Amino acid sequence: MLVSGMQGIILLDAVWLSVYYKAHNLKQSGIVMRMRRKPNLELRFEQCAAVLAENPEEYRGQWLKKYGQYRHLYLEIGCGKGKFTVETARSNPDTLFVAVEKVQSALVMAMERAQKNGVGNIVFIDCDAANIASVFAHGEVERIYLNFCDPWPKSRDAKFRLTAPSFLRSYADILAANGVICFKTDNTPLFTWSVGILQEEGWHLQAVTNDLHHDGPQGVMTDYEERFYQQGLPINRLEAVKTAEVKTCADGTPPRLRNAALSDARNC
Numbered sequence: 001m002l003v004s005g006m007q008g009i010i011l012l013d014a015v016w017l018s019v020y021y022k023a024h025n026l027k028q029s030g031i032v033m034r035m036r037r038k039p040n041l042e043l044r045f046e047q048c049a050a051v052l053a054e055n056p057e058e059y060r061g062q063w064l065k066k067y068g069q070y071r072h073l074y075l076e077i078g079c080g081k082g083k084f085t086v087e088t089a090r091s092n093p094d095t096l097f098v099a100v101e102k103v104q105s106a107l108v109m110a111m112e113r114a115q116k117n118g119v120g121n122i123v124f125i126d127c128d129a130a131n132i133a134s135v136f137a138h139g140e141v142e143r144i145y146l147n148f149c150d151p152w153p154k155s156r157d158a159k160f161r162l163t164a165p166s167f168l169r170s171y172a173d174i175l176a177a178n179g180v181i182c183f184k185t186d187n188t189p190l191f192t193w194s195v196g197i198l199q200e201e202g203w204h205l206q207a208v209t210n211d212l213h214h215d216g217p218q219g220v221m222t223d224y225e226e227r228f229y230q231q232g233l234p235i236n237r238l239e240a241v242k243t244a245e246v247k248t249c250a251d252g253t254p255p256r257l258r259n260a261a262l263s264d265a266r267n268c
């Protein structure tokens with residue numbers, strides 16, 4: 001493969017970083033591994049500095065102390081362009097919203113949206129959900145929103161689904177007792193699969209529906225949801241409550257997911 005000078009440097013940088021991080025086990029020691037920021041986004045990120053936590057691991061266990069004016073801490077994973085984040089934060093002024101997104105071009109749009117709307121109770125994080133335990137301490141978060149996450153339909157990719165056991169165990173670690181995951185998706189095979197996994201992992205399910213907006217629009221819609229709603233697609237939703245039986249990272253590595261293909265599912 002031919003690579004240009006700059007591509008070569010970036011490639012070497014990434015390889016070196018991953019070897020270095022592996023050798024020093026930095027993920028476990030509380031340092032979030034971040035992608036190098038794309039040069040074309042640098043300026044837009046700088047202009048959003050007020051709503052971006054550059055070193056979120058420094059807030060671990062301290063979020064509500066550092067932001068003393070808020071009573072609750074909610075987390076949204078995969079916020080995309082931030083419609084849900086901004087509207088939900090605006091209607092919960094006593095709550096600090098932390099929104100995680102791993103795609104920088106989406107994250108910057110969400111940050112710009114929050115600034116444009118003057119919503120001050122949101123902090124954005126540029127990281128992968130796999131690193132979430134480096135950013136929040138045990139029991140620190142009251143609620144997690146997972147909206148329209150990618151289905152990863154192939155069996156071999158099931159571990160990347162944000163409702164896979166390894167993710168659920170790290171959510172269980174950072175959620176308070178009786179903390180809740182609010183999960184919405186248009187993708188029924190992903191929803192059905194997630195229900196099974198959540199039950200196996202010991203979560204209590206409530207408010208489960210396969211057609212959230214059957215009797216008219218309910219709650220704040222996300223960017224994706226609005227589109228699906230307009231197309232007449234039913235939206236699945238559930239709340240998963242953390243119980244004393246829920247498995248956490250302390251229960252070890254989850255078993256490999258076999259035959260986990262989502263027949264019928266499409267990738268977003």
Ligand SMILES: C[S@@+](CC[C@H](N)C(=O)[O-])C[C@H]1O[C@@H](n2cnc3c(N)ncnc32)[C@H](O)[C@@H]1O
Nearest residue numbers: 078079080102103128129147148222223224268
């Ligand atoms: C299908 S989009 C939905 C966006 C938004 N929640 C909505 O409903 O409009 C899924 C989003 O999750 C983000 N995402 C997927 N896996 C992630 C991960 N492991 N960590 C952080 N964000 C992730 C993607 O980058 C993408 O923006």
